[in-house]
Amino acid sequence: MRWRGRRKSDNVVDRRGTFSRGGSGRKVGGGAVALMVIAALVFGPEVSNMLSLMLGDGQSRQAQQQAPTQQNQRQNDEAAEFTSVILAETEDTWNKVFQQMGQRYQPPKLVLYEGRVQSACGVSSAASGPFYCPGDYQVYIDLSFLGELRRMGAQGDFAFAYVIAHEVGHHVQNLVGIAKQVRQQQVRGSKTQANDLSVRMELQADCLAGVWINHTENRSSILEPGDIEEGLRAAAAVGDDTIMQRAGRAPRREMFTHGSAEERMNWFRRGMETGNIEACNTFG
Numbered sequence: 071m072r073w074r075g076r077r078k079s080d081n082v083v084d085r086r087g088t089f090s091r092g093g094s095g096r097k098v099g100g101g102a103v104a105l106m107v108i109a110a111l112v113f114g115p116e117v118s119n120m121l122s123l124m125l126g127d128g129q130s131r132q133a134q135q136q137a138p139t140q141q142n143q144r145q146n147d148e149a150a151e152f153t154s155v156i157l158a159e160t161e162d163t164w165n166k167v168f169q170q171m172g173q174r175y176q177p178p179k180l181v182l183y184e185g186r187v188q189s190a191c192g193v194s195s196a197a198s199g200p201f202y203c204p205g206d207y208q209v210y211i212d213l214s215f216l217g218e219l220r221r222m223g224a225q226g227d228f229a230f231a232y233v234i235a236h237e238v239g240h241h242v243q244n245l246v247g248i249a250k251q252v253r254q255q256q257v258r259g260s261k262t263q264a265n266d267l268s269v270r271m272e273l274q275a276d277c278l279a280g281v282w283i284n285h286t287e288n289r290s291s292i293l294e295p296g297d298i299e300e301g302l303r304a305a306a307a308v309g310d311d312t313i314m315q316r317a318g319r320a321p322r323r324e325m326f327t328h329g330s331a332e333e334r335m336n337w338f339r340r341g342m343e344t345g346n347i348e349a350c351n352t353f354g
Contacts (some may be wrong), residue, residue: 071227071228071231071292071293071294071297072291072292072293072294073152073155073156073227073292074155076155076158076159076290076292077155077158077162078151078154078155078158079154079155079157079158079161079177079180081157081161081177081178081179081180082150082153082154082157082179082180082181082182083179083180083181083182083208084150084182085181085182085183085187086146086182086183086184086213087184146213149213149216149230150182150213152227152230152231153180153182153211153213153230153234154180156230156231156234156235157177157180157209157234157238159282159286159290159292160177160234160235160238160282160286161175161177162286162289162290163282163285163286163289164177164238164242164282165177166285166289167281167285167347171347173246175245176207176245177241178202178207178208178209178238178241179206179207179208179209180208180209180210180211180234181208181209181210181211182211182212182213183196183210183211183212184196184212184214185212187210187212189203189205189206189208189210190203190205190206190208191203191204191205191206194210196212196214196215199215199218200212200215200233200234200237201237202237202238202240202241202244204240204244204249204250204253207241207244209234209237209238209240209241211234211237215233216230219233219304219307222307222308222312222313222316223303223307224300224303224304224307224308225300225303226296226297226300227297227300228293228297228298228300228301228304229300229301229303229304229307230304231283231301232279232283232300232301232304232305232338233304235278235279235282235283236275236276236278236279237275238278238279238282239274239275239276239277239278239279239282240271240275242278243271243274243275243278248271248274249271252267252270252271255267256268262324265324265325265326265327268327268328269326269327269328269329269333270352270353271352272327272328272329272334273328273329273333273334273337273352274337274350274351274352274353276305276329276334276337276338276341277337277338277340277341277349277350277352278341278347278350279338279341280337280338280339280340280341280342280343280344281341281342281344281345281346281347281349281350282341283301283341283342284341284342284343284344284345285345288345298342301338301342302335302338302339305331305334305335305338306331306332306334306335307331308328308334309328309329309330309331309332309333309334309335310325310326310327310328310329310330311326311330311331312330312331337350337352
């Protein structure tokens, strides 16, 4: 991606190196554990956070004893800079899209953290992966997820841009009221219905990420050859069936929370090709 030298967002909050609960801070380990990542993606954040609590203290002490190398520090700094640039691109694009809809876009804050973080949605571990909290209108990312993303077969900078754009897609859902409506329906429905609604929410966020890159590319020509393929591979890599197979489990539709690899790629592609929010009606 042609991202260097572009505007950086003022809405990045760097909380790396500290974990705050009730105002007191303490150091935590920064590496995400593959076991907990798989648990988070297959079984949900509750299971991964339980594992994090059981394993985290020992890992934190080990991480504190191992000072980061200069190369790792440079990679983290570059990843943080990239995140800030991509967030700025989401701001510029969604500002314009919302203006065309006669609405005002309120950009989210993006929190960089390590290990564990406190949000309005509770305490979450890095093993849960990047997430959006509708309670405080913020995106949370531990940059160690980049390594997990690569290990899942999603290489390249646009793969990470897709992840950021997906979480901002959840913010768009929150702003326009879709997230609230879905949560209300989930409370009233069965567990199966709630899971289905969760999948539809995630697929719509994929589609909105595609809408974002459509408008961004038309506005600022940010893509390079091969970037679209990187994004599609990332969408496939985080499909529920792909993750279950990687964990040695047979894919079970009733346990899906984000959609299959094919569904995620198809909705991401639909958003890219149309650039139209109305084409992202995964609930229809």
